[in-house]
Amino acid sequence: MEITDLTPAERRVWDAFPRGEGVDFRESPDEPSGDGASWGPERTVRADVLRSLLLGVPPQEGRVAGLKLYGAKIVGKLDLKYAVVDHPIRLRSCWFERKPMMYGAQLRAVVLGDSTLPGLTAANLRVDVVLRLSGCTVDGPLRLAGARMSGGLFLNDAVVRPSPLPDEAGEPPLQLNHAEIATDVIADGLTVHGEFRINGATVGGQVMLDRARLINPGGIALHAETLSVGTDVRGSRLTARGMVNLTGARIPGQLFLGRARLANPGGVALRASSCVVGEFWLRKSPTIDGIVNLRRSQLDLLWAEPSVWPPVVRMDGLTYRLLHPHLPAEERLPLLEREEDGYLPYAYEQLAASYRTVGDETGARTVQLAKLRRHRRTQPRHTRAWGVLQDATVGYGFRPLRAAAWLLALLVTGTLAYGLTPPRPLKAGEAPDFNPLFYTIDLLLPIIGFGQESAFAPSGWYQWLSYLLIVTGWILATTTAAGVSRSLQRQ
Template identity: 30%
Template sequence: MTMEQLADAARTGRELDLTGSEPLDAAVLVELLAADRPPRAVRLRGARIVGELDLGAMTIDCPLALEQCVFTGAVRLTETEAKSIGLRGSQVGYLRADNVRTTGFLDLAEIEVARGMNLNGAHIGRDLYLTRARLRHLEKTSLLAMGIEVGGNLAARDLTAEGELAFTDTAIGGHFDFSGASVRNPGGTALTADNLQVGTSLLAERFSAAGAVFLSGARVGGNLVLDDARLSNPDAFALSADQISVAHDISFRNGFSSDGPIRLIEARVGGRVVFDGSVTTRQYPAFVGDGIHVEGDLEFRRDFTADGEIRLVDGRIGHKLRFVGTSTVPAGGAAFELSSAQADILELLPAEPFRGQVDVVRTRVNELFDEPGRWPSEPGLAGFEYQILRNEGASVRQRLSWLRSDGFGYSPAGYDQLAAAYRRRGRVEAARRVQVAKQWRRRRVLNPLGKLWNWLLYLTVGYGYRTWLAGLWLVLLVSFGTSLFGGAYRSDMRAAAPSGPAFQPIAYSLDVLIPIVDLGQKKAWYPQGPAQVWSWVFTGAGWVLTTAVVAGLTNALKRD
């Protein structure tokens, strides 16, 4: 191939297919592109280009397309300015294109690079194509693309890489499509995209990564999709996306799996976050979302499984926080920690009972939908606030066992909240049962005298919530007194005056039993011997019963 033939094709912009032709010296291309009169376009296919192609710092005023070519030396485009550059399907030992600038596209689709590629600081006016590119690493980094700017889309579907991909501080005007890509750097970093900015969506369906993935501080204008992705970094975090901001949804669905924990600390999501895959971990919580802020729902669906803790300390969920998956942890570990969080609706309906600690300490929700039988033996409920209970199928007995198992000990607020929730649903009797149970459990923290009084209040009036017990006690005592004093009438009862009223055992029993009642029997008849002792007992019992009624009613009215 002569220089004249190349120049003739370049003047018209037609493509030359050099497959099977003699090798082309790279210097001939440099001379052609550096000519005073720029060609219309340089389009070569299948050429074998020998030597180093160095177009650094050049201004190329025509499209350059070197497709399916084989380069025996490096390709250098450092600080090159061009309309568009295409190396689609070519084989390159090393590609250095840092600070390259194009007004159009940079097409590196299906390129094969043996010793790494450098695009740091590149400015691409339109799209950057890396679809089906095959990259190998140079000192563990196969692609350096830090601080690049892409005016359109970055398409990297089905890319394969041996070594790290670095996109730190990169800005993409359109979408970043990583679907089907595979990156391997076991024990190290697979993808670094901290402070990445994507105008629309970041798509990583079927993405596979052996090594850590970093998206901390990234800004995504649309959705972040990791459906059917496979992440693996078992000795540390598989995905670290602290302070990421996603305008719409984050999706970990359709078979997503991660051998290593996921971090979304202080993430901001304008839509919802959905998990229905699996996360396994050896030493860290499976999912860490401390300080996460989700405007819509945060859902761990039924197909979700986590071999480790789910942690959402200080999270803010605008609508529904829903956990219906499975979280298993070693004995004594934590399964679900929601401390100091807020949500409109909390659904805790795991596929099987939690096997570790569950903490909802200082968490505030409007509606709670749960299965008390799914809670662990000692949940953390201190300061847990809710307004409405949605599961009418749970019995009061189940709810009370849930409160009794609170690992933080007796908390009157927990009982008061449960009673208030029942009252909002119109279940007054259930609310009273809860208040009785609260006073019953309160006995554990009282001194001996307080415990005795607590017992008396329970037995006599049910702490004021079962005042009918006082009437029952009154009937029993009056019946007993009638029999007792009636039998003692002839031997142990003495009239105070001959003209006094006749002795009536029922009236006498009521007179000595009820302090505020005066039926004249107590003044008219004086008991002696055992009857006198019994009259003291009845008087004392009357005072205790009356005091219990007053104290119990005061407590009940104050609460109701």
């Protein structure tokens, strides 16, 4: 392109580039770029001019060349496919007629903040410093699959929508799958109308999605399978309409979804199966609208109030060490009833273990008792009687004081009954003095003998009372031994 072909606006940009100076066409610093289609020739720059600058114009001696342009209307296609550019590119608050092409390019730094674009094709892009798309409005696919960035990616308050073009229909609006970002992905306040695809990506630092809005009802709002991060994934006050899919993710720090709103009515709202997470926070989040799948995941800490869980939770194989906030076991047990596959013994053992970890043996015993009661409901009716008896008498060994209460009640009954009407001696003149208390103890406890039972014989209904005391004593002794033995074996 001949220099004589340049318009006055382009001449300003051409002269400023070698010196690394900026050209600002904006009428005010906060002027939006959405109205760029109506801007006149005094603010219009051809994409070919920008390409020629980046690829062919050397810097002025002693200066660092760079493209710094604000509030421009860029017409034509900025084609940097496979280009190697050592100059920083800053095109802020600009309006692009066509989507820039940066496929396979090697760039120093790219800043397109607050600009309006019909899309961006930058798959397999290499960026040495940073890629900033904060505040951008992108009406088409933002293709960054396979990108490699030595710095970070910034998408703060950006808005990404699906393409209106028929040949791009159904394509995810935001594509970061299999990208490698050395530091952070900062996307606070990001809005995506459609699928945000970041599966298989590797992020050296954290992924920040605080206040983000991911809108794809009935589909996948966040597709982050096998995502690997160095520290945290944060989504405080995140709104996701559609599935949040974190299957196989590796998050050594926090997966923070405090106050997040997750909704996918009639489908899976949160799929976090086979994940390895340090701390998973759902603190103060409203009830999730949809199924939650946590199967086979490994968590060090799970922070979730009981109210956050939906009617169906899949947790077969879920392991966690600590459960917060610390609540009575009775408030946690209803969650285990929501398992789609029915009774899962492992889920009860896991919950009991979490109570033991914090030294709450009472809570652990409550969970173990609930487990046996739930197991009893899965048995045939004719085999439940023994379980009902153990539960009523000693709580399967986890409520041993119940046996003492039963024994005390029977002991008082027998003592009063035989004290009022003593039984006759079997051998007059040879029997010891009758003692109603020790006589009742002789009947109740088969392994203890005070000589009272063998010396006296009740009659009438007192004889039936003695039979009842003997049978009840044997049952209590047997169930107590079975329950205590089961409890000791678990410990």
